[in-house]
Amino acid sequence: xxxxxxxxxxxxxxxxxxxxxxxxxxxxxxxxxxxxxxxxxxxxxxxxxxxxxxxxxxxxxxxxxxxxxxxxxxxxxxxxxxxxxxxxxxxxxxxxxxxxxxxxxxxxxxxxxxxxxxxxxxxxxxxxxxxxxxxxxxxxxxxxxxxxxxxxxxxxxxxxxxxxxxxxxxxxxxxxxxxxxxxxxx
Numbered sequence: 552x553x554x555x556x557x558x559x560x561x562x563x564x565x566x567x568x569x570x571x572x573x574x575x576x577x578x579x580x581x582x583x584x585x586x587x588x589x590x591x592x593x594x595x596x597x598x599x600x601x602x603x604x605x606x607x608x609x610x611x612x613x614x615x616x617x618x619x620x621x622x623x624x625x626x627x628x629x630x631x632x633x634x635x636x637x638x639x640x641x642x643x644x645x646x647x648x649x650x651x652x653x654x655x656x657x658x659x660x661x662x663x664x665x666x667x668x669x670x671x672x673x674x675x676x677x678x679x680x681x682x683x684x685x686x687x688x689x690x691x692x693x694x695x696x697x698x699x700x701x702x703x704x705x706x707x708x709x710x711x712x713x714x715x716x717x718x719x720x721x722x723x724x725x726x727x728x729x730x731x732x733x734x735x736x737x
Contacts, residue, residue: 566625573618580611627652628669631660635670641680654678703729 587603630650635641647657661680664670672682699716707727714720720729 566621570618570622570625573614573621577611577614577616577618580607580614584608584611627660628664631657631664632669635680635682640682643678643680646680705729 584603584607587599587607591597591599591603627650631646634646634649643654643657643661646661647654650657652660658674658678661670662674665672665674670680670682672680675681700713701716703712703714704710705712705722705725705727708722708725710722710724712720712722712724712729714729721727722729
């Protein structure tokens with residue numbers, strides 16, 4: 552499994568597009584507010600000023616704020632993912648130093664990323680992030696190294712069967728119990 556492909560980037564095209572749309576609409580609403588304020592001054596009508604503030608300025612400013620917040624959060628999540636993609640066991644202190652965030656913030660963000668299934672792993676009792684993919688790969692590798700296999704020809708049907716030494720097994724084609732002459736009954 553290629554480490555670079557374990558986790559995808561948070562700021563994909565759709566996320567960037569949403570952030571940019573929020574920011575752009577917010578700017579348009581705030582510019583419209585300025586135009587309406589100028590019109591209310593010319594007409595000496597205070598009600599236009601209040602309407603423009605309520606209908607355009609507050610929503611526009613909110614969209615700008617939340618669009619930027621979303622963009623900053625996606626950038627931070629990408630920094631975490633870049634760091635995580637190159638390691639399999641992540642110490643939070645080292646992560647915090649590399650990313651430039653405090654430990655509480657990093658633990659909160661990583662926990663959120665795990666709960667949103669952006670990262671397949673868990674935090675252990677020492678607040679280290681353990682990635683499940685690497686754990687599974689290590690277990691499989693260890694199992695393969697510890698498990699010796701041989702190929703045995705079935706005496707009944709003649710099929711070739713790969714079996715683990717010392718593990719009773721039937722032929723996968725006819726069900727006959729297999730036996731290795733060089734080892735104990737398999």
